[in-house]
Amino acid sequence: MKMNKIHHVAIICSNYELSKHFYTEVLGLTVVAETFREERESYKLDLAIGDDYQIELFSFPHPPERINRPEARGLRHLAFEVNDVGEVAAELEARSIAVEPIRIDPLTGKEYTFIADPDGLPIEFVQK
Template sequence: MLQLAAVHHVAIICSDYETSKHFYTNILGLTILGEVHRAERQSCKLDLAVNGRYQIELFSFPNPPKRPSRPEALGLRHLAFAVTDLDSAVTSLNEHGVATEPIRVDEHTGRRFTFFADPDDLPLELYEVGEQVK
């Protein structure tokens, strides 16, 4: 059987590179690991760290096609971020003008969560995990 070690990264294609860069770094607080401008492809790639551990690759390409994301479109459903204090995370998003859905409780785990969207309407989730994030 295949032995996967971990999720290495998640790749996101955005429509407006500077807007998405601002959102993921200044609003969500991800750390820039590296940035590459590829003139031959009219593209940029931004490598981001989540809590120093996981990586998100943010790409820009000219005129990317739209991808349906709601309601419950086939494919990747959403990207979830673990947080230790959901209420303060929601407050921070709201203070930056990011709308969040009402907080819900996972019926199987009893954990609280909410959804919001990035600048391209990619569905994102905040999932409260308690004091330790692993």
């Protein structure tokens, strides 16, 4: 089996407008398409990161809570590669986003840090 790349990551949010603002205005992702699916009472927002990857942000009426434990089964976190972790951390803190202390990965030697999206999904920023 030959796979080319990750096609997309899908995220279901609890507050569409808040999450849309977070991913577009705070993180700076580009809107590719926004669709309201009336039959599902759901928005689907396609977001671009550069030219290669895409995030699909979904809203559904009354989505169930997710168990929020770092080591629970399922998606652990979403990670973005950045040129300067310290610069990204400073920009996020200036926007009143709580940023964990920058750490060094003992396996790669690269800097990384975490924030949380509006629903508590951990988002990692990793040094290029």
